[in-house]
Amino acid sequence: MSYSYDFDMFSVMPDEVQQEFQGFLNEIGMAHTATQQVALFRDPGLAEALRSADEEIKQMFLDSGFGFNVCHSGAPEGRFPARDENARNACVSRLAKNMGKVENLKDRDWGGFDIVAFLDYFQSAEPMDEVEITALHQDLARQARKYKMRRRMAQVGLALGCTMVVGAAAAMVL
Structure with missing residues:
Protein backbone atom coordinates (compact mmCIF):
# COMPACT_ATOMS: atom_id res chain seq x y z
CA MET A 1 0.00 0.00 0.00
CA SER A 2 1.21 3.51 -0.76
CA TYR A 3 1.20 5.98 2.10
CA SER A 4 1.64 9.71 2.40
CA TYR A 5 4.68 10.40 4.56
CA ASP A 6 3.75 14.00 5.37
CA PHE A 7 4.11 14.71 9.07
CA ASP A 8 3.58 17.70 11.31
CA MET A 9 4.87 18.72 14.69
CA PHE A 10 2.36 18.77 17.53
CA SER A 11 3.09 20.73 20.71
CA VAL A 12 2.59 18.61 23.79
CA MET A 13 1.64 21.77 25.63
CA PRO A 14 -0.12 24.53 23.66
CA ASP A 15 1.55 27.96 23.73
CA GLU A 16 -1.33 29.51 25.69
CA VAL A 17 -1.04 26.90 28.45
CA GLN A 18 2.74 27.15 28.49
CA GLN A 19 2.61 30.92 28.98
CA GLU A 20 0.11 30.56 31.80
CA PHE A 21 2.07 27.89 33.68
CA GLN A 22 5.68 28.72 32.73
CA GLY A 23 6.50 30.09 36.19
CA PHE A 24 5.18 26.96 37.88
CA LEU A 25 7.03 24.68 35.45
CA ASN A 26 10.27 26.58 36.16
CA GLU A 27 9.75 26.22 39.92
CA ILE A 28 9.31 22.45 39.78
CA GLY A 29 12.18 21.95 37.33
CA MET A 30 10.07 20.92 34.36
CA ALA A 31 10.47 23.96 32.13
CA HIS A 32 11.94 21.76 29.38
CA THR A 33 8.71 19.79 28.97
CA ALA A 34 6.82 22.92 27.96
CA THR A 35 8.54 23.05 24.59
CA GLN A 36 8.31 19.36 23.75
CA GLN A 37 6.83 18.44 20.42
CA VAL A 38 5.94 15.13 18.85
CA ALA A 39 6.00 14.34 15.12
CA LEU A 40 2.64 12.99 13.93
CA PHE A 41 1.90 11.66 10.46
CA ARG A 42 -1.06 13.05 8.55
CA ASP A 43 -2.06 9.76 6.89
CA PRO A 44 -4.22 7.65 9.26
CA GLY A 45 -3.29 4.52 7.29
CA LEU A 46 0.40 5.17 7.88
CA ALA A 47 -0.13 5.71 11.60
CA GLU A 48 -2.04 2.42 11.72
CA ALA A 49 0.72 0.65 9.77
CA LEU A 50 3.32 1.82 12.29
CA ARG A 51 1.13 0.64 15.15
CA SER A 52 1.26 -2.85 13.61
CA ALA A 53 5.06 -2.86 13.23
CA ASP A 54 7.43 -4.90 15.42
CA GLU A 55 7.82 -3.58 18.96
CA GLU A 56 11.46 -2.61 18.29
CA ILE A 57 10.43 -0.51 15.29
CA LYS A 58 7.61 1.17 17.22
CA GLN A 59 9.94 1.95 20.12
CA MET A 60 12.55 3.33 17.72
CA PHE A 61 9.98 5.79 16.35
CA LEU A 62 8.72 6.71 19.83
CA ASP A 63 12.28 7.27 21.09
CA SER A 64 12.91 9.51 18.09
CA GLY A 65 9.97 11.77 18.88
CA PHE A 66 7.29 10.32 16.60
CA GLY A 67 3.81 9.39 17.75
CA PHE A 68 1.16 7.11 16.32
CA ASN A 69 -1.76 9.54 16.35
CA VAL A 70 -2.67 11.72 13.37
CA CYS A 71 -2.27 15.48 13.05
CA HIS A 72 -2.66 17.92 10.16
CA SER A 73 -1.24 21.43 10.36
CA GLY A 74 -3.21 22.60 7.36
CA ALA A 75 -0.18 22.77 5.08
CA PRO A 76 -0.70 21.09 1.69
CA GLU A 77 0.96 17.83 0.67
CA GLY A 78 4.74 18.09 0.49
CA ARG A 79 4.78 21.27 2.59
CA PHE A 80 5.02 21.93 6.32
CA PRO A 81 4.83 24.97 8.61
CA ALA A 82 8.21 26.75 8.50
CA ARG A 83 8.19 27.18 12.29
CA ASP A 84 8.53 23.38 12.63
CA GLU A 85 11.65 22.96 10.51
CA ASN A 86 14.16 22.62 13.36
CA ALA A 87 11.96 20.21 15.32
CA ARG A 88 11.36 18.07 12.20
CA ASN A 89 15.08 17.91 11.48
CA ALA A 90 15.79 16.93 15.09
CA CYS A 91 13.22 14.09 14.98
CA VAL A 92 14.60 12.66 11.76
CA SER A 93 18.18 12.97 13.07
CA ARG A 94 17.17 11.05 16.20
CA LEU A 95 15.46 8.45 14.01
CA ALA A 96 18.64 7.97 11.95
CA LYS A 97 20.68 7.62 15.16
CA ASN A 98 18.17 5.19 16.70
CA MET A 99 18.07 3.07 13.54
CA GLY A 100 21.71 2.23 14.20
CA LYS A 101 20.78 0.81 17.60
CA VAL A 102 18.25 -1.77 16.34
CA GLU A 103 19.68 -5.17 15.45
CA ASN A 104 18.62 -6.80 12.18
CA LEU A 105 16.76 -3.66 11.18
CA LYS A 106 15.98 -4.78 7.64
CA ASP A 107 14.58 -8.11 8.85
CA ARG A 108 12.05 -6.43 11.14
CA ASP A 109 8.38 -5.99 10.30
CA TRP A 110 7.90 -2.28 9.64
CA GLY A 111 4.15 -2.71 9.22
CA GLY A 112 4.30 -1.44 5.64
CA PHE A 113 6.30 1.69 6.49
CA ASP A 114 8.84 2.36 3.72
CA ILE A 115 11.85 4.12 5.21
CA VAL A 116 13.27 4.99 1.76
CA ALA A 117 9.98 6.61 0.68
CA PHE A 118 9.88 8.48 4.00
CA LEU A 119 13.41 9.84 3.57
CA ASP A 120 12.66 10.82 -0.04
CA TYR A 121 9.60 12.71 1.18
CA PHE A 122 11.57 14.35 4.00
CA GLN A 123 14.27 15.62 1.64
CA SER A 124 11.75 17.02 -0.85
CA ALA A 125 9.29 18.62 1.62
CA GLU A 126 9.37 22.41 1.69
CA PRO A 127 8.54 24.89 4.44
CA MET A 128 5.53 27.18 4.16
Whole structure:
Protein backbone atom coordinates (compact mmCIF):
# COMPACT_ATOMS: atom_id res chain seq x y z
CA MET A 1 0.00 0.00 0.00
CA SER A 2 1.21 3.51 -0.76
CA TYR A 3 1.20 5.98 2.10
CA SER A 4 1.64 9.71 2.40
CA TYR A 5 4.68 10.40 4.56
CA ASP A 6 3.75 14.00 5.37
CA PHE A 7 4.11 14.71 9.07
CA ASP A 8 3.58 17.70 11.31
CA MET A 9 4.87 18.72 14.69
CA PHE A 10 2.36 18.77 17.53
CA SER A 11 3.09 20.73 20.71
CA VAL A 12 2.59 18.61 23.79
CA MET A 13 1.64 21.77 25.63
CA PRO A 14 -0.12 24.53 23.66
CA ASP A 15 1.55 27.96 23.73
CA GLU A 16 -1.33 29.51 25.69
CA VAL A 17 -1.04 26.90 28.45
CA GLN A 18 2.74 27.15 28.49
CA GLN A 19 2.61 30.92 28.98
CA GLU A 20 0.11 30.56 31.80
CA PHE A 21 2.07 27.89 33.68
CA GLN A 22 5.68 28.72 32.73
CA GLY A 23 6.50 30.09 36.19
CA PHE A 24 5.18 26.96 37.88
CA LEU A 25 7.03 24.68 35.45
CA ASN A 26 10.27 26.58 36.16
CA GLU A 27 9.75 26.22 39.92
CA ILE A 28 9.31 22.45 39.78
CA GLY A 29 12.18 21.95 37.33
CA MET A 30 10.07 20.92 34.36
CA ALA A 31 10.47 23.96 32.13
CA HIS A 32 11.94 21.76 29.38
CA THR A 33 8.71 19.79 28.97
CA ALA A 34 6.82 22.92 27.96
CA THR A 35 8.54 23.05 24.59
CA GLN A 36 8.31 19.36 23.75
CA GLN A 37 6.83 18.44 20.42
CA VAL A 38 5.94 15.13 18.85
CA ALA A 39 6.00 14.34 15.12
CA LEU A 40 2.64 12.99 13.93
CA PHE A 41 1.90 11.66 10.46
CA ARG A 42 -1.06 13.05 8.55
CA ASP A 43 -2.06 9.76 6.89
CA PRO A 44 -4.22 7.65 9.26
CA GLY A 45 -3.29 4.52 7.29
CA LEU A 46 0.40 5.17 7.88
CA ALA A 47 -0.13 5.71 11.60
CA GLU A 48 -2.04 2.42 11.72
CA ALA A 49 0.72 0.65 9.77
CA LEU A 50 3.32 1.82 12.29
CA ARG A 51 1.13 0.64 15.15
CA SER A 52 1.26 -2.85 13.61
CA ALA A 53 5.06 -2.86 13.23
CA ASP A 54 7.43 -4.90 15.42
CA GLU A 55 7.82 -3.58 18.96
CA GLU A 56 11.46 -2.61 18.29
CA ILE A 57 10.43 -0.51 15.29
CA LYS A 58 7.61 1.17 17.22
CA GLN A 59 9.94 1.95 20.12
CA MET A 60 12.55 3.33 17.72
CA PHE A 61 9.98 5.79 16.35
CA LEU A 62 8.72 6.71 19.83
CA ASP A 63 12.28 7.27 21.09
CA SER A 64 12.91 9.51 18.09
CA GLY A 65 9.97 11.77 18.88
CA PHE A 66 7.29 10.32 16.60
CA GLY A 67 3.81 9.39 17.75
CA PHE A 68 1.16 7.11 16.32
CA ASN A 69 -1.76 9.54 16.35
CA VAL A 70 -2.67 11.72 13.37
CA CYS A 71 -2.27 15.48 13.05
CA HIS A 72 -2.66 17.92 10.16
CA SER A 73 -1.24 21.43 10.36
CA GLY A 74 -3.21 22.60 7.36
CA ALA A 75 -0.18 22.77 5.08
CA PRO A 76 -0.70 21.09 1.69
CA GLU A 77 0.96 17.83 0.67
CA GLY A 78 4.74 18.09 0.49
CA ARG A 79 4.78 21.27 2.59
CA PHE A 80 5.02 21.93 6.32
CA PRO A 81 4.83 24.97 8.61
CA ALA A 82 8.21 26.75 8.50
CA ARG A 83 8.19 27.18 12.29
CA ASP A 84 8.53 23.38 12.63
CA GLU A 85 11.65 22.96 10.51
CA ASN A 86 14.16 22.62 13.36
CA ALA A 87 11.96 20.21 15.32
CA ARG A 88 11.36 18.07 12.20
CA ASN A 89 15.08 17.91 11.48
CA ALA A 90 15.79 16.93 15.09
CA CYS A 91 13.22 14.09 14.98
CA VAL A 92 14.60 12.66 11.76
CA SER A 93 18.18 12.97 13.07
CA ARG A 94 17.17 11.05 16.20
CA LEU A 95 15.46 8.45 14.01
CA ALA A 96 18.64 7.97 11.95
CA LYS A 97 20.68 7.62 15.16
CA ASN A 98 18.17 5.19 16.70
CA MET A 99 18.07 3.07 13.54
CA GLY A 100 21.71 2.23 14.20
CA LYS A 101 20.78 0.81 17.60
CA VAL A 102 18.25 -1.77 16.34
CA GLU A 103 19.68 -5.17 15.45
CA ASN A 104 18.62 -6.80 12.18
CA LEU A 105 16.76 -3.66 11.18
CA LYS A 106 15.98 -4.78 7.64
CA ASP A 107 14.58 -8.11 8.85
CA ARG A 108 12.05 -6.43 11.14
CA ASP A 109 8.38 -5.99 10.30
CA TRP A 110 7.90 -2.28 9.64
CA GLY A 111 4.15 -2.71 9.22
CA GLY A 112 4.30 -1.44 5.64
CA PHE A 113 6.30 1.69 6.49
CA ASP A 114 8.84 2.36 3.72
CA ILE A 115 11.85 4.12 5.21
CA VAL A 116 13.27 4.99 1.76
CA ALA A 117 9.98 6.61 0.68
CA PHE A 118 9.88 8.48 4.00
CA LEU A 119 13.41 9.84 3.57
CA ASP A 120 12.66 10.82 -0.04
CA TYR A 121 9.60 12.71 1.18
CA PHE A 122 11.57 14.35 4.00
CA GLN A 123 14.27 15.62 1.64
CA SER A 124 11.75 17.02 -0.85
CA ALA A 125 9.29 18.62 1.62
CA GLU A 126 9.37 22.41 1.69
CA PRO A 127 8.54 24.89 4.44
CA MET A 128 5.53 27.18 4.16
CA ASP A 129 4.98 30.22 6.34
CA GLU A 130 1.79 30.77 8.34
CA VAL A 131 0.62 33.58 6.05
CA GLU A 132 0.71 31.23 3.05
CA ILE A 133 -1.15 28.50 4.96
CA THR A 134 -3.82 30.98 6.08
CA ALA A 135 -4.21 32.35 2.54
CA LEU A 136 -4.55 28.80 1.20
CA HIS A 137 -7.32 28.01 3.70
CA GLN A 138 -9.14 31.24 2.93
CA ASP A 139 -9.00 30.44 -0.78
CA LEU A 140 -10.27 26.90 -0.17
CA ALA A 141 -13.12 28.25 1.99
CA ARG A 142 -14.02 30.76 -0.74
CA GLN A 143 -14.06 27.96 -3.33
CA ALA A 144 -16.21 25.79 -1.05
CA ARG A 145 -18.75 28.62 -0.61
CA LYS A 146 -18.86 29.15 -4.37
CA TYR A 147 -19.36 25.41 -4.96
CA LYS A 148 -22.08 25.28 -2.30
CA MET A 149 -23.94 28.18 -3.93
CA ARG A 150 -23.72 26.54 -7.37
CA ARG A 151 -24.89 23.25 -5.95
CA ARG A 152 -27.82 24.96 -4.24
CA MET A 153 -28.79 26.66 -7.52
CA ALA A 154 -28.65 23.30 -9.32
CA GLN A 155 -30.84 21.72 -6.64
CA VAL A 156 -33.40 24.54 -6.93
CA GLY A 157 -33.37 24.19 -10.73
CA LEU A 158 -33.85 20.44 -10.48
CA ALA A 159 -36.70 20.83 -7.99
CA LEU A 160 -38.37 23.44 -10.18
CA GLY A 161 -37.99 21.22 -13.25
CA CYS A 162 -39.48 18.23 -11.41
CA THR A 163 -42.38 20.38 -10.24
CA MET A 164 -43.06 21.50 -13.81
CA VAL A 165 -42.94 17.91 -15.11
CA VAL A 166 -45.28 16.68 -12.37
CA GLY A 167 -47.60 19.65 -13.00
CA ALA A 168 -47.66 18.97 -16.75
CA ALA A 169 -48.31 15.27 -16.16
CA ALA A 170 -51.14 16.10 -13.74
CA ALA A 171 -52.68 18.49 -16.29
CA MET A 172 -52.59 15.80 -18.96
CA VAL A 173 -54.32 13.31 -16.68
CA LEU A 174 -57.09 15.72 -15.79
